[in-house]
Amino acid sequence: MLWFQSALLPGGWARDVRITVADGRIAAVATDTQPLPGDERHAVAIPGLANVHSHAFQRGMAGLAETRGPEGDNFWTWREVMYRFLDRLTPDDVEAIAGLAYVEMLERGFTRVGEFHYLHHDSVGRPYANVAELAERVAAAAKETGIGLTLLPVFYAHGNFGGAAPTPGQRRFLNDTDGFAKLFEASKRVLAGLDDANIGVAPHSLRAVTPEELSRVISLAPAGPIHIHAAEQTKEVEDCLAATGARPVEWLLDHAKIDGRWCLVHATHMTEDETKRFAASGAVAGLCPITEANLGDGIFPAADFLGQGGAFGLGTDSNVLIDAAGELRGLEYAQRLQRRARNVLAAEPGHSTGRTLFDRALAGGAKAVGLTTAGLRKGASADLISVNLKDTVYGGRAGDALLDSWIFAGGSIDCVWRRGHKLVEDGRHRDREVVRERYLRVITGLLG
Numbered sequence: 001m002l003w004f005q006s007a008l009l010p011g012g013w014a015r016d017v018r019i020t021v022a023d024g025r026i027a028a029v030a031t032d033t034q035p036l037p038g039d040e041r042h043a044v045a046i047p048g049l050a051n052v053h054s055h056a057f058q059r060g061m062a063g064l065a066e067t068r069g070p071e072g073d074n075f076w077t078w079r080e081v082m083y084r085f086l087d088r089l090t091p092d093d094v095e096a097i098a099g100l101a102y103v104e105m106l107e108r109g110f111t112r113v114g115e116f117h118y119l120h121h122d123s124v125g126r127p128y129a130n131v132a133e134l135a136e137r138v139a140a141a142a143k144e145t146g147i148g149l150t151l152l153p154v155f156y157a158h159g160n161f162g163g164a165a166p167t168p169g170q171r172r173f174l175n176d177t178d179g180f181a182k183l184f185e186a187s188k189r190v191l192a193g194l195d196d197a198n199i200g201v202a203p204h205s206l207r208a209v210t211p212e213e214l215s216r217v218i219s220l221a222p223a224g225p226i227h228i229h230a231a232e233q234t235k236e237v238e239d240c241l242a243a244t245g246a247r248p249v250e251w252l253l254d255h256a257k258i259d260g261r262w263c264l265v266h267a268t269h270m271t272e273d274e275t276k277r278f279a280a281s282g283a284v285a286g287l288c289p290i291t292e293a294n295l296g297d298g299i300f301p302a303a304d305f306l307g308q309g310g311a312f313g314l315g316t317d318s319n320v321l322i323d324a325a326g327e328l329r330g331l332e333y334a335q336r337l338q339r340r341a342r343n344v345l346a347a348e349p350g351h352s353t354g355r356t357l358f359d360r361a362l363a364g365g366a367k368a369v370g371l372t373t374a375g376l377r378k379g380a381s382a383d384l385i386s387v388n389l390k391d392t393v394y395g396g397r398a399g400d401a402l403l404d405s406w407i408f409a410g411g412s413i414d415c416v417w418r419r420g421h422k423l424v425e426d427g428r429h430r431d432r433e434v435v436r437e438r439y440l441r442v443i444t445g446l447l448g
Helices: 056-061 075-086 091-107 133-145 177-193 211-219 234-244 248-255 272-281 289-294 302-307 324-339 353-368 400-408 432-447
Strands: 002-009 012-022 025-030 040-047 049-054 110-117 148-155 226-230 262-266 284-287 311-314 384-387 413-418 421-425
Touching: 040 413, 049 091, 049 262, 049 284, 049 311, 049 353, 056 075, 056 091, 056 110, 056 432, 091 110, 091 133, 091 413, 091 421, 091 432, 110 133, 133 148, 133 177, 148 177, 177 211, 226 248, 234 248, 248 262, 248 272, 272 302, 284 353, 289 324, 302 311, 302 324, 311 324, 311 353, 324 353, 324 400, 353 400
Parallel strands: 002 040, 049 110, 110 148, 226 262, 262 284, 284 311
Antiparallel strands: 002 012, 012 025, 040 384, 384 413, 413 421
16 A cells, blocks of 8 residues: 555645555545555655657657758658658567657656557558557557557548548558558457557548548547547648638537547647637647647647636657656746746636646546546546655645646656556666667667
């Protein structure tokens, strides 16, 4: 059992908290209680967060697209670098890179990952004998590291709106709907041996999927989460308008019956009406502030969206830098720069900005990956984090000030439990060295 001097519970901060774990879930939470003999004792507990949007293999190319090209750089030139990198990846490479990404996620505050998995075929675009070979490697990395997995197999068929032909760089992603249905079923079987894993579907984007294909793909997962990239780039919005007469988020709201099962990833470029309708739909915005800044995507209208009751979750997307607190900080700082103000996303006067961000990311993230419960409460998965009070950043602080110091002042994490199992201690994953050495062998071979 676990005992904490204080813990962030659904009703707020509590003192002297004892958490009983059974079969990976929280069986009981007691407050104002003394530890019992044999209890593991720590200072402060907060819930682990869900990472709603990851392309794990891209962790291997972090820092490789930061040299300026001859004609200026943007998302589309970055994408060409990414295509060249993934061309060489073998199944072993994918597993090794995903393993490192998942270790780093656990060390930095994420206890579950929504893997937006679109790398399906071999280097020339042929399906593997096992059509879910690479999904199996992602699942193996999740099992080894202990992170919770929501697998989101991606359907990708076209290079642009109107069913345009794909480019050669997209050959490892492509399926028709019959092939994707087989991949989806095989992916479900892959998850059978993984503790509390679940599955959804991810039509990549409106530029990669026709309306007819979108309907069929969604039907494959009648109860699971549905994730889609939407309105990340202004060119995408312009192309969508030209092809359909509507903007991407507008088109989805009008034609796809968006509800609480959906996660619209990025949704960076919206009108006031789109923002209002999206917030009211019950769907989750999958926000990836570090990647969105790295790629020059733009700034999500968070103040307006959250002010109208919108839900959001955090993602690490390209995994150029993995840090849950950094994603929260980036979200708030972008709003400050845009509005030339401070504490923009705090719920109300006198309320902690860090607490507002954390609470909303916790609830929205859980919803986006298909969890029915979140937080340190009975019945929820025993996924929790202890902050390192030896870190000088936390000196003299308690309650919400701890969250603010973690998010805005670089406070460190001590331990992380997933399903009640301690995976991180003193800030390091228990298998970090094994995973790290394997990753370095792979990445040295790829880049050498």
